[in-house]
Amino acid sequence: MFLFFRLAFIALFLCVSVPQQAAAVEPIRLTIPQSVLAQITQALLPLDINTHSKSVDGDITIINISNLRLTDGHLACRLHLAGNNLALMTRIAGHEIRLKVGSIELDVSTVAALRFDAQQQILYIKPTINKVAGSGSGANGEIGKALIAMLNGREFPINMQQFDPFITEAGAKIVTVNTKIVNIEAKPKTIQLSLLPSISTQQ
Numbered sequence: 001m002f003l004f005f006r007l008a009f010i011a012l013f014l015c016v017s018v019p020q021q022a023a024a025v026e027p028i029r030l031t032i033p034q035s036v037l038a039q040i041t042q043a044l045l046p047l048d049i050n051t052h053s054k055s056v057d058g059d060i061t062i063i064n065i066s067n068l069r070l071t072d073g074h075l076a077c078r079l080h081l082a083g084n085n086l087a088l089m090t091r092i093a094g095h096e097i098r099l100k101v102g103s104i105e106l107d108v109s110t111v112a113a114l115r116f117d118a119q120q121q122i123l124y125i126k127p128t129i130n131k132v133a134g135s136g137s138g139a140n141g142e143i144g145k146a147l148i149a150m151l152n153g154r155e156f157p158i159n160m161q162q163f164d165p166f167i168t169e170a171g172a173k174i175v176t177v178n179t180k181i182v183n184i185e186a187k188p189k190t191i192q193l194s195l196l197p198s199i200s201t202q203q
Contacts, residue, residue, distance in 0.1 A: 027182055027194040034189040038068045049081075053150045056143070057098065058086035063105075070186050074111050075125070081106045086143055101143045107133045108148070115155070116184040121162075123184055124155040160184075163195070173201045 042065065049060040064080040083104040090097050109131040115124040129152045132144070166177040179195040186192075 030193040032191045123158045
């Protein structure tokens with residue numbers, strides 16, 4: 001898809017010249033189908049979750065993502081989570097107590113809201129967990145509840161990297177198009193990226 005996007009830009013600048021006084025630039029809309037996003041998420045797995053929790057310590061990993069669906073502003077999916085070396089953290093009489101509970105596996109159904117911070121270039125994903133099924137020591141006990149509470153309603157940040165510039169030659173000129181992500185939105189069955197272009201030329 002990104003190759004097609006790049007070729008389309010090159011074809012455009014080979015056919016037209018860049019005006020000296022450009023009008024207000026509108027964002028470029030890049031649409032990623034739900035099926036492509038599902039393939040991308042599978043390629044990222046397994047994915048470790050940074051817990052930073054006062055109540056749970058250990059290694060939390062997303063093993064699988066399935067049933068991915070996109071709607072207006074939201075992403076729904078089923079997550080298979082695995083926790084290892086888990087411990088419940090608490091304080092008693094001013095002392096921190098670490099209660100080892102072992103391992104756990106959970107299947108959760110979740111709907112996540114998406115929010116993009118254009119200034120920081122960070123995409124935030126905020127899950128709300130609906131259904132839970134688990135196995136392993138403590139799956140239905142305090143550790144399972146603490147793990148769900150840690151994930152539920154918390155924003156997880158994803159740092160977005162800038163796209164490489166599009167560079168092509170138009171006659172005697174070299175045209176460079178840099179882009180900045182200004183918005184990321186979930187739409188029915190698609191993710192839409194809005195890219196603000198900045199065009200420069202040199203002889």
